[in-house]
Amino acid sequence: EDKVVQSPLSLVVHEGDTVTLNCSYEVTNFRSLLWYKQEKKAPTFLFMLTSSGIEKKSGRLSSILDKKELFSILNITATQTGDSAVYLCAVEWGFGNQFYFGTGTSLTVIP
Amino acid sequence: NAGVTQTPKFQVLKTGQSMTLQCAQDMNHEYMSWYRQDPGMGLRLIHYSVGAGITDQGEVPNGYNVSRSTTEDFPLRLLSAAPSQTSVYFCASSPRDGSYEQYFGPGTRLTVT
Numbered sequence: 001e002d003k004v005v006q007s008p009l010s011l012v013v014h015e016g017d018t019v020t021l022n023c024s025y026e027v028t029n030f031r032s033l034l035w036y037k038q039e040k041k042a043p044t045f046l047f048m049l050t051s052s053g054i055e056k057k058s059g060r061l062s063s064i065l066d067k068k069e070l071f072s073i074l075n076i077t078a079t080q081t082g083d084s085a086v087y088l089c090a091v092e093w094g095f096g097n098q099f100y101f102g103t104g105t106s107l108t109v110i111p
Numbered sequence: 112n113a114g115v116t117q118t119p120k121f122q123v124l125k126t127g128q129s130m131t132l133q134c135a136q137d138m139n140h141e142y143m144s145w146y147r148q149d150p151g152m153g154l155r156l157i158h159y160s161v162g163a164g165i166t167d168q169g170e171v172p173n174g175y176n177v178s179r180s181t182t183e184d185f186p187l188r189l190l191s192a193a194p195s196q197t198s199v200y201f202c203a204s205s206p207r208d209g210s211y212e213q214y215f216g217p218g219t220r221l222t223v224t
Contacts, residue, residue, distance in 0.1 A: 034213075043154075045212045048212060095161075096207070097205065099154075099213070101146075101154040103151060
């Protein structure tokens with residue numbers, strides 16, 4: 001059975017800390033892995049990864065995919081209270097537009 | 112550009128009633144999808160479409176129908192509402208250009224009593 005598992009389920013850190021969020025997957029016909037940020041409303045896109053070992057960066061956020069070990073990590077450095085959100089991992093599979101989502105990691109950043 | 116719009120924002124139904132959740136996008140995206148989000152379950156794909164006239168089932172299609180007569184619109188119909196369909200529903204669209212980035216609508220919070 002295909003699955004996407006995120007860990008930890010929740011995390012509380014202080015401003016300035018660095019966090020690493022994990023996403024492991026077992027999905028047939030893998031095409032890509034995506035990360036989203038959800039703040040009490042619709043998810044917003046962060047990264048899409050298709051190739052192993054190539055880091056994607058956007059400001060303090062970065063992500064990498066390992067297609068051999070079937071996982072991805074999302075790093076956030078120098079966390080801010082505005083980073084508080086649920087971070088979702090999604091795996092696209094099949095011939096297009098089919099996604100499995102993980103249950104998310106809830107990140108709380110306290111001042 | 113309005114992006115992806117959904118109506119209504121909130122809805123309360125009685126068991127057995129039917130209704131249609133509306134979704135529209137103005138970005139000329141070929142791909143559109145409907146998800147439901149329940150606490151502790153993440154987002155689950157209900158139905159999706161890869162173009163006008165083409166729809167297919169996702170993970171949890173039972174109790175829902177869709178159609179895609181135009182590129183812009185992708186309504187989701189609840190045939191006979193059940194309490195198990197209480198959820199937040201998101202519509203999403205994406206271009207067919209290999210990026211596969213999905214743009215989500217603001218969501219519809221549905222309660223079935």
